[in-house]
Amino acid sequence: MSEKKNLNIGLIGYGFMGRTHSNGYKRVSDFFPDLKHRPVLKAVCGRTEDRTKEFAEQWGFESYETDWRELIKREDIDAVDICTPNDQHAEVAIAAAEAGKMVLCEKPLARTAEESQPMVDAVEKAGVANTVWYNYRRVPAVTLAKQIIESGKLGQIFHYRANFLQDWTISADLPQGGEGLWRLDAAAAGSGVTGDLLAHCIDTAIWLNGSINDVSAVTETFIKERVHQATGEKQEVTIDDACIFHCHFSNGSLGLFESTRYARGHKALYTLEINGANASIRWDLHDLNRLEFFDHSDESKTRGWRSIHITDGDMPYMDKWWVPGLCIGYEHTFVHQVADFLKSLDDNTPCNPTFRDALDTAKVCDAVLASAKERAWKNV
Numbered sequence: 001m002s003e004k005k006n007l008n009i010g011l012i013g014y015g016f017m018g019r020t021h022s023n024g025y026k027r028v029s030d031f032f033p034d035l036k037h038r039p040v041l042k043a044v045c046g047r048t049e050d051r052t053k054e055f056a057e058q059w060g061f062e063s064y065e066t067d068w069r070e071l072i073k074r075e076d077i078d079a080v081d082i083c084t085p086n087d088q089h090a091e092v093a094i095a096a097a098e099a100g101k102m103v104l105c106e107k108p109l110a111r112t113a114e115e116s117q118p119m120v121d122a123v124e125k126a127g128v129a130n131t132v133w134y135n136y137r138r139v140p141a142v143t144l145a146k147q148i149i150e151s152g153k154l155g156q157i158f159h160y161r162a163n164f165l166q167d168w169t170i171s172a173d174l175p176q177g178g179e180g181l182w183r184l185d186a187a188a189a190g191s192g193v194t195g196d197l198l199a200h201c202i203d204t205a206i207w208l209n210g211s212i213n214d215v216s217a218v219t220e221t222f223i224k225e226r227v228h229q230a231t232g233e234k235q236e237v238t239i240d241d242a243c244i245f246h247c248h249f250s251n252g253s254l255g256l257f258e259s260t261r262y263a264r265g266h267k268a269l270y271t272l273e274i275n276g277a278n279a280s281i282r283w284d285l286h287d288l289n290r291l292e293f294f295d296h297s298d299e300s301k302t303r304g305w306r307s308i309h310i311t312d313g314d315m316p317y318m319d320k321w322w323v324p325g326l327c328i329g330y331e332h333t334f335v336h337q338v339a340d341f342l343k344s345l346d347d348n349t350p351c352n353p354t355f356r357d358a359l360d361t362a363k364v365c366d367a368v369l370a371s372a373k374e375r376a377w378k379n380v
Helices: 016-031 049-059 068-073 087-098 112-124 140-151 191-211 331-345 353-376
Strands: 005-012 037-045 063-065 079-082 102-105 130-132 157-165 213-220 225-227 235-238 242-249 252-260 268-274 279-284 289-296 306-309
Touching: 005 016, 005 068, 005 252, 016 037, 016 049, 016 268, 016 279, 016 331, 037 049, 037 242, 049 063, 049 213, 063 068, 079 087, 079 306, 087 102, 087 112, 102 353, 112 353, 130 331, 130 353, 140 279, 140 289, 157 191, 191 213, 191 242, 191 268, 213 353, 235 331, 242 353
Parallel strands: 005 037, 005 079, 037 063, 079 102, 102 130, 157 252
Antiparallel strands: 157 268, 213 242, 225 235, 242 252, 268 279, 279 289, 289 306
């Protein structure tokens, strides 16, 4: 095996996403040994020194910083991975690109499309590799759905529907803002479920079914005021707690999307279903290793929904893991994205979704929020 080229990673942020990304970097070379690049956990950056140091020691980073600007200045950093709250994505990504660093950014790209556009411009002007961590594209069952659609088995597509349901913000005693709860603060997050959960649904939908032309949406904020952790005082809540929208895709199909953090009993229910003239498919994150498929061409006596268990070696990514019948999980989607990013460096090709791809999702999110606010259809 030829000697691998090291790719020195500078990770900014040590929260939930910092852990998932770090795990991806640590595992990828073990299970994707043919890649020509090897990630090296060179440095992690966080604002709190003791916690950043602890994270570095736990995950095996060689060093740490407490100022992201210092990390970007370092000549031994090849790629900057942004795992910060959404309001910090743009400034960090633009600075990293201008310094000639590759940039990997957590989703959404930024709080708005307007804020996202300069990020796209910066990476394209600098000519640096870039990608956004919409990891559900890398669930093997969802990747297989993509292959089935591209094969033409579904025929003309009529409907795309998706939902993403959670229940963790129902309590009125839950504060907003600050570390851990910045997703409830519009200043940091940009929006609520639209930019957090629906952004995943929209990215997957565009990838599987093509672009979205226009949207009509409704949003609701169920708890109007919450204590803000920064001030200790009650403040107006300006994020969307729930959102429903329907849309027209460019291929003529209709879309229906729903997301909420107020669906008691659902911790992270992400489902999608696509109905075509000849066949349909559906997928559920709670059973992520299965893809359901209905083929109208089957003999009527045995026609019905079938459940495809995604574990065989000829299915997407699965030849890299265990023997048929054994499952993988959520964390593997990040290993897959790291592998695809490294492969893109090997082949000098883009790693989708790129910043420009993620800008398309941001534009849909903006249109959804504008439609709900104005109670009118909005073009994307």
